[in-house]
Amino acid sequence: MTDDGSTNHDTGTTGYLLEMGALKRGKRSGWWIAGVKDPETIAEHSWRTAVVGSVLAMMEGADPAKVALLCTFHDTQETRVGDIPWIGRRYINVAKNEDVTADQVADAHPVVANGIKAIVDEYENSDSLEVLVAHDADKLECMIQGLEYLQQGYPAAQEWVDSTRAKLKTPSALALAEAAQTMSLAEWQRTYLR
Numbered sequence: 001m002t003d004d005g006s007t008n009h010d011t012g013t014t015g016y017l018l019e020m021g022a023l024k025r026g027k028r029s030g031w032w033i034a035g036v037k038d039p040e041t042i043a044e045h046s047w048r049t050a051v052v053g054s055v056l057a058m059m060e061g062a063d064p065a066k067v068a069l070l071c072t073f074h075d076t077q078e079t080r081v082g083d084i085p086w087i088g089r090r091y092i093n094v095a096k097n098e099d100v101t102a103d104q105v106a107d108a109h110p111v112v113a114n115g116i117k118a119i120v121d122e123y124e125n126s127d128s129l130e131v132l133v134a135h136d137a138d139k140l141e142c143m144i145q146g147l148e149y150l151q152q153g154y155p156a157a158q159e160w161v162d163s164t165r166a167k168l169k170t171p172s173a174l175a176l177a178e179a180a181q182t183m184s185l186a187e188w189q190r191t192y193l194r
Helices: 011-025 044-059 064-074 095-103 109-125 129-151 154-164 171-180 187-194
Strands: none
Touching: 011 095, 011 109, 044 064, 044 171, 064 109, 064 129, 095 109, 095 187, 109 129, 109 154, 129 171
16 A cells, blocks of 8 residues: 555556466366376466467467467466365365456556456356367367376376366367377477488
């Protein structure tokens, strides 16, 4: 608060940015159930989800920038509630992502707060093509990560591969999932090793 009692929006906005750094340290805990000793972080998942989303958007005729934005913010609430695996959600009442986001940006500049809340609200509640693609990107990234863990010797990751693939909806996500299941972790290098 400043001397006149108003909120210092620069401090509130910067506080939000600092909070997002926790995503670089928070692990995706569902992978521990599959026996993965050092799973990816939430930020690592979100980054590749944004890339996957952009690619899927191009393939599906959606707005790649919009999808990347939706994907970037889709798990930001996990700084407050952690990464709760689906099995854990059965036993607890988790706050809605929209409510967590509102708390996270409460002291941010109003333009920032309203913008971030709108992004999260759209991801959680809209049925636009961009949201459909963003949700598919989240699932496809999880499936690809599961395939990588399988190749690294974690056989229990197969259940994640199967369950996330079953939730894919767009033709492009299904096609990329099919291709991913036939490739190795190092397949991308073969282009340069010929």
